[in-house]
Amino acid sequence: MWPDSPSPPASVTAAGDAPPLRVVMADDHLILQGGIIAMLGQEPDLVCAGLAQNGDDALALVRRVRPDVLVVDLSMPGLPVLDLLKILQKTMPALRIVVLTMHATPFAMSEVFRAGAHAFMAKDDPFSVLVSFIRRVARGESGLHSKALGEVICAPKITVREREVLDGLARGLSGKEIGEHLGISRKTMEMYRTRLMKKFNVDKATELVRVAFESGVTRVAPAQHASPPVITSRRTGRASS
Incomplete structure (x- = not known):
């Protein structure tokens, strides 16, 4: 995300009639975070109120500094960002939120707005789009950039199964374990995995999990090897642990 052309501040702030908008930036990619903060510093009507690199720190920081706008990466570690948005929607309804993502999908878009976001954009959009969205959401508007919208429309849809x-896969289970938990054969499970890799245009299961997590399709982080949930087998009708 780089500036393509100067983005003039809103006339009301240029006239000095309102204080700068206070923005918190939450992203675990330090280079991108630093670049955005540096470019925000060039906008006279915007000021960085703090930085966070995971969901837990973002929640604590926002509660402490009470910014006008939160700019947050969808796939940060720690507290899941969708949970973060839901908490902030309930406890700080006046806060405006812009969500950035590397992979715009229908699922990610619907979940983000349902959780309480006000704007949704791709990370490789021009910097001027982010600046525009910060100002727009602060005015009570919402936004979905045309590039992100195009990616959403073209993104693959996946079934419940x-x-x-x-x-x-995200939990680190083997094909056999997944099949047993879902009551399907290993061959059928591998068919689903192959279909998913084709839909997401990846060659490896590890890449599939990473892309799916970053796009919000799965909320199970690739490094998070939690115990699998109890799933009722369709073959036996019994719950498997």
């Missing part, structure tokens, strides 16, 4: 398989 495919999402179950994806969650199992």
Whole structure:
């Protein structure tokens, strides 16, 4: 994300009639975070109120500094960002939120707005788009950039069963374990995995899990090897642990 052309500040702030908008930036990619903060510093009507690199720190920081706008990466570690948005929507309804993502998908878009975001954009959009969205959401508007919208429309849709398989892969389960938990054969599970890799245009299961997590399709982080949930087998009708 780099500036393509100067983005003039709103006339009301240029006239000095309102204080600068206080923005908190939450992203675990330090280079991108630093670049955005440096460019925000060039906008006279915007000021950085703090930085965070994971969901837990972002929540604590926002509660402490009470910014006007939160700019947050969808796939940070720690507290899941969708949970962060839901908490902030309930406890700080006046806060305006712009979500950045590397992979715009229908699922990610719907979940982000349902959780309380006000704008959704791709990380490789021009910097002027982010500046515009910060100002727009602060005015009570919402936004979805045309580039992100195009990616959302073209992104693959997945079934409930495919999402179950994806969650199992993200938890680090083997094909046999996923099949047993879902009550399907290993061959059928591998068919779902192959179909998912084609839909997401990746060659490896590890890449599939990473892209799916970053796009919000699965909320199970690749490094998070939690115990699998109890799933009722369709073959036996019994719950498997």
